[in-house]
Amino acid sequence: MNVQMLDGKATAAEIRRELAERVAKLSATVGRPPGLGTVLVGDDPGSHAYVAGKHRDCAQVGIASIRRDLPADASQQQVEETIDELNADPACTGYIVQLPLPRHLDAGAVLERMDPAKDADGLHPVNLGRLTLGVEAPLPCTPRGIVELLRRHDVPLAGARVCVIGRGITVGRPIGLLLTRRSENSTVTLCHTGTKGLAWHVREADIVIAAAGSPGLVTKDMLRRGAAVLDVGITRTDQGLVGDIHPDAAQVAGWLAPMPGGVGPMTRAMLLANVVEAAERSVGDA
Numbered sequence: 001m002n003v004q005m006l007d008g009k010a011t012a013a014e015i016r017r018e019l020a021e022r023v024a025k026l027s028a029t030v031g032r033p034p035g036l037g038t039v040l041v042g043d044d045p046g047s048h049a050y051v052a053g054k055h056r057d058c059a060q061v062g063i064a065s066i067r068r069d070l071p072a073d074a075s076q077q078q079v080e081e082t083i084d085e086l087n088a089d090p091a092c093t094g095y096i097v098q099l100p101l102p103r104h105l106d107a108g109a110v111l112e113r114m115d116p117a118k119d120a121d122g123l124h125p126v127n128l129g130r131l132t133l134g135v136e137a138p139l140p141c142t143p144r145g146i147v148e149l150l151r152r153h154d155v156p157l158a159g160a161r162v163c164v165i166g167r168g169i170t171v172g173r174p175i176g177l178l179l180t181r182r183s184e185n186s187t188v189t190l191c192h193t194g195t196k197g198l199a200w201h202v203r204e205a206d207i208v209i210a211a212a213g214s215p216g217l218v219t220k221d222m223l224r225r226g227a228a229v230l231d232v233g234i235t236r237t238d239q240g241l242v243g244d245i246h247p248d249a250a251q252v253a254g255w256l257a258p259m260p261g262g263v264g265p266m267t268r269a270m271l272l273a274n275v276v277e278a279a280e281r282s283v284g285d286a
């Protein structure tokens with residue numbers, strides 16, 4: 001089978017070029033560029049790398065960066081004061097709280113404290129609720145990136161059977177809300193560690209989205225020939241990064257979003273898109 005690569009790196013670069021033009025227009029209209037804030041708590045190397053990448057992307061498209069890094073032992077109160085500060089900062093168009101937070105912190109309370117209008121990740125309960133209701137809202141970055149990647153590569157979505165593996169807040173839970181909108185019209189099955197007969201569900205699917213963080217979980221014998229297969233799992237090992245999709249899947253897949261270079265770069269690009277859209281909305285509201 002000749003697999004078509006879903007090249008997230010190239011697609012994200014194209015999106016950044018499109019966004020840079022919109023940022024230039026916004027900056028001229030408003031008199032200053034839109035600003036993205038990040039709140040990072042602790043020393044997790046992966047989280048540090050992702051936040052650094054987000055700020056590099058901002059510099060590339062002309063978005064201003066506001067970075068708040070807190071120590072691993074930061075208290076709930078310290079984190080919430082940082083949230084209050086960003087909520088009040090007019091230079092901050094939107095911001096994110098890098099997840100996961102250290103275990104001693106209440107992530108739900110932190111997300112709820114954000115101003116929903118400044119939620120660049122679409123993870124505030126109000127925005128997830130708006131998404132559920134089908135009302136305009138910033139969309140969670142990875143699910144939005146997945147849909148954008150599939151659309152820009154003409155992978156058919158209407159009527160497609162999608163198997164999502166993983167029920168996390170950033171990918172597994174919200175992706176079903178996006179893909180079952182009338183505009184996408186897919187049918188989504190959400191699988192997780194409690195799912196019986198995972199291989200059966202995967203084999204039924206036209207599109208498989210693996211976001212379980214379980215290295216090599218999906219192998220070629222589980223897949224329908226010609227399926228679109230998206231690797232969203234990232235496990236850091238001594239041998240480097242390992243995805244949820246076994247390398248042999250390329251032998252039967254019709255499309256493949258690899259890790260690295262597939263969905264990850266799209267997540268970053270969609271964060272920029274959310275900030276630009278928030279800035280455009282605020283110009284419209286003024």
Ligand SMILES: Nc1nc2c(c(=O)[nH]1)N[C@@H](CN(C=O)c1ccc(C(=O)N[C@@H](CCC(=O)O)C(=O)O)cc1)CN2
Binds near residue numbers: 100241265
């Ligand atoms: N507040 C949020 N926290 C987290 C999110 C999120 O969307 N919002 N998602 C992930 C981490 N993440 C962005 O924050 C992210 C993950 C992976 C990549 C990426 O580009 N990955 C590379 C490979 C990894 C690497 O090179 O280290 C790739 O797939 O090519 C970008 C962003 C959890 N937390």
